[in-house]
Amino acid sequence: MFKYFEPNKIFAVTSKAPKYVLFLFIVILSIGLAEALILSPEDYKQSHSVRIMYVHVPAAWICLGIFSSITFLSVVGYIFKIRNFFLISKSLAPSGFVFNIIAIVTGSIWGKPTWGTWWAWDARITSMLIMALFYLLYLISWRIYENNDKVFKVTSIITILGIINVPIVKYSVDWWNTLHQPASVNILSQSSIHISMLYPLLIMTAAFALFSLLIFLMKYNTELIKIKNKGLDRL
Amino acid sequence: MYGNKVKLRFFFIFLVFLILSLTAFLILKSLEENVVYFQSPTDVKSLAEIEKNKIRIGGMVKNNSIFIEEKELKFIVTDFENEINVIYTGVIPNLFSEGKGVVAEGFLKDRSLFLATKILAKHDENYMPPEVKAALKEK
Incomplete structure (x- = not known):
């Protein structure tokens, strides 16, 4: 029913990859942290608390990116019955969830000195919380329906429900009055962040993306080993 | 296919x-x-009747409008079309200043007077080092 793929061939590559990714991650993270914490200037308004942004924004980006990828893979996997896509989604989810929590927590830490409150029920913050709940729902459903074909349907539906929330997260600051400020980094229009602050931000984003890749590879390898242990050379 | x-x-x-x-x-x-976090002075002006419950209003703090009298802080919130006078007693966030965004939580006295119980500073999307800001000001 599901398309076959050969875990052995994939495993030959993915089992060797983590150490290189880890090395690259440490290098990029060191550069990123040095830039973000020491070399980059303080902000004219918020002074040093701007440095929280170098963790907060990349975490939020990666979190949104991973949820979109999971949805895409799950939907295509469901339509064409590709089991491998579901395993990739399953392995991607934990780091997306972790970055979601990091984005919320660092946002809260930044909000206290800047806004004067830890938490506000504004559209951006609330939709990020809803996103964390969707991640949780997704992860729990894998636990519940493990080794059951139902898991493919259930997780696909959860991702479709959750993907509706993604544009809401992105555009909440433009559609409604929110306490959270609108996006500073824009691809199509002029960014309102100074170039000396944009570089560390992009380096940190690369570092976090590598971290996600690392966690993904480790999770994915575990999945492949599980399949091997079942004595199946084809899934 | x-x-x-x-x-x-x-x-x-x-x-x-x-x-x-x-x-x-x-x-x-x-x-x-309910999704909007705060209402602008223009929204407040166009209210059919004055809201009795706690609401939030937001906008820019008008330049040269901050007055501190004893323990009271008075300022004007503007969205460049309409204005509301705000009176507040309590802790002021560090980033609260003239020409910057603010969100005030409290009660409407009338269409142009708001008694705030809490104020939050709203940060805008501009990020730059102090030198750049100074250079921009000189222009």
Whole structure:
């Protein structure tokens, strides 16, 4: 029913990859942290608390990116019955969830000195919380329906429900009055962040993306080993 | 090219997505008043009747409008069309200043007077080092 793929061939590559990714991650993270914490200037308004942004924004980006990828893979996997896509989604989810929590927590830490409150029920913050709940729902459903074909349907539906929330997260600051400020980094229009602050931000984003890749590879390898242990050379 | 089952599954997913998006849109549209975190002075001006419950208003702190009298802080919130006078007693966030965004929580006395119980500084999307800001000011 599901398309076959050969875990052995994939495993030959993915089992060797983590150490290189880890090395690259440490290098990029060191550069990123040095830039973000020491070399980059303080902000004219918020002074040093701007440095929280170098963790907060990349975490939020990666979190949104991973949820979109999971949805895409799950939907295509469901339509064409590709089991491998579901395993990739399953392995991607934990780091997306972790970055979601990091984005919320660092946002809260930044909000206290800047806004004067830890938490506000504004559209951006609330939709990020809803996103964390969707991640949780997704992860729990894998636990519940493990080794059951139902898991493919259930997780696909959860991702479709959750993907509706993604544009809401992105555009909440433009559609409604929110306490959270609108996006500073824009691809199509002029960014309102100074170039000396944009570089560390992009380096940190690369570092976090590598971290996600690392966690993904480790999770994915575990999945492949599980399949091997079942004595199946084809899934 | 693809089997009928594949087409059916595609159509199924498409319909689910369409229905959910429309539902989400309708819910958000009808809840718009609650989704917005604060109302602008213009929104307050166009209120049919003065809201008795606690509300939030937001906008820019008008330049040269901050006055501190004993323990009271008075300032004007503007959205460059309408203005509201705000009176507040309590802790002021560090980033609260003239020409910057603010959100005030409290009660409307009348259409141009707001008694705040809490104020939050709203940060804008501009990030730059102090030197750049100084250079911009000189221009």
